[in-house]
Amino acid sequence: MSNTVLVVDDEAVIRARLKGYFEREGYRVLEAGDGEQMWKQLTKQHVDLVMLDINLPGTDGLSLARQLRSHSDVGIILVTGRDETIDKIVGLEMGADDYVTKPFELRELLVRVKNLLWRISLVKKSQQAVNQAEKSDDLIAFDQYLLELNSRKLRRGDKVIKLTKAEFELLTAFALHPQQVLSREYLMEQTSHRNEEVNDRTIDVIIRRLRNKLQTDLFVTVHGEGYLFATKVDD
Incomplete structure (x- = not known):
């Protein structure tokens, strides 16, 4: 079955160019001119990856990426006409997996799409294996917290702490590896953020969010090596 790509761009010429190219490469391509049309497409059918232009009428692409990531694991590639570092960083913090800057080469974009879809498939296989292995024992306790692997919940007493998919992973x-130094490369393989080129920044962002949500610093930075989970766990 071919993967489905949704192109979200207010320029009809760009949408037509991308649609024609990716369909020739064997993909199923859907189109949307703004955020409203994007949501309509997503509610009607399964989409594997969204190419999302930042500069859209109405709700901008950065806000749409954040909304999309909050309840979906779909791959997100941001497309921007601005080659500014702040745009790229903010885009990744909003939940995008990758970005390209206009004007872009179609072949380069194709490679990025293939790599991202491949990483998504690896993450899904890994998650399935973990879920299968943890069916009989899915509770990990640490520092007054209880992590439920099967239900994907983090509790502290009666309170459930909401985590994004990447934060939970x-x-x-x-x-699962307490008091061990884990490299950023290894951590990147365990999360839904799948772009090798931005792994350092992505992992730092996720850990910062976890520190804020847990209201304690269990994550010790080991310079030049990675991070260490500085607590004991009971499973």
């Missing part, structure tokens, strides 16, 4: 990786 990263916390699980730490909880």
